Amino acid sequence: MKKIFPLQCLLLMTLLFACKPERLAVPSEPLKDIKGSWQVIKATRNGTDLTARFDFSKFRIHFSDSTYTIDSLLPFIVSKNGKWAFDDPQYPFYLSFTIPDSTARSPLLYPVTGGQRNIIITFSPGCTANSYQYTLKRVN
């Protein structure tokens, strides 16, 4: 009996200290990265698809860390080069374009299509009653 008691104690101690709460690192949402050049792959005006009817092929927008430049301007949310920003870099719902005298903001969708991130922005370059939606795809 005397021999068994220490053994039991040892077993009990082992059981008590063998388990400890597992510290799981909470995965953090990555910052959304839109750096690079983007082209229009779909465009609608008031819901009407204009993609095949109007030449969007030359339009490019190049995003860097905080600035953007536009090639071959078309009706767009802004008509000059400037700065861009997300409302929330992790969970962006809006994309802002700032030029020296004003800021324009578009609702932002960021879907994955065909394994690639697209950007969908909505804006009114002319009358506010006319709503345009451009789907942009990164140019490889």
Place this chain on the structure above:
Amino acid sequence: MKKIKKYFKEHPSYWWKVPGIILLLVIAGCSITIDSIDQPASVNGGDILPVTLHVTINTNDVRTAKFMVAVLVPKVWKAAQNGVITFTSDLTSGDQPMTVVPAGTPAPNGNGLDWPTYLTQKIGNGGNLLNEYEWVAFYSNSAYSVVGNKTYTVTVSIRMKTSVDNLQFKLGYCVANSSDGLSDPQYYSSYFPGCFRVNGEGDLIDFCNPQLAVVDPRTSLDNDIVTVSFDGGVAPTALDNASQVYLCVKGYLTSGDSITVCSQNADTKMESLGLNRWRKDIWPRGLFHLNEEQHLARLAYYFTDATGTIKVGYGGGADPFTYTFKCQ
């Protein structure tokens, strides 16, 4: 009576159908109709359009519901903000107010569609040829109980402030209730009195008659993408046999200067849609190579053949079609 008894004696299986037929008669007995309408043929732009609907409701069932009146109007009128509808009836005392049904509110038995969408699907657009129309639905502020086998007379007063725009439009009216919606023709009634004219300002916006040339969107600025369409099927023109059609357009700037783009090239070539219909999408700022300070006030345009010698203008004649850049 003896003959009826004999008939059912010979056809005993028909007895069960009698209550069914009676029930059907009761259900099918409900009806609502717009009997007549008082509406002027025209008003001046910006004036109030007064309309009176004379409605009869026959009931064969007990029902408690709100009364619904909807109007089909040009969007530019903003009838939800500028329309006032009341009614009197032999069920109520005094003017009964009505309120716009908020957009997005599902219509009864409408499969989740709101009233404007449901009305467009079920009743249609009244034959208006431009798509800038809308149904605006109003509910009575109160719900009313009706009893079976009664006839009610309802007089609806509609007062809508028109916009200053110069237009022709086929107005439409619909009455129903908040319980049955448009689930069966007996529960609603619609009325389209024909083409209505507003003598307003600017180019005529004609919803009623097919047009040789149409610009979409109807309201835009020079930084919009604008679709110019030519429908040669509307009337014979000098371009009836043209295999290619081009846009010839003069842009008038807000500064008073003008720029003409009238070369027959890829920038002005129109896309054939068949049946002598043609279309061109333009970005005016790009087409006229405007700088930041330049802005277009209006366009004057023709359609030409590939040589540029045949020109078709307004009504097929020598005057240009016109389009003014503006927002609502």
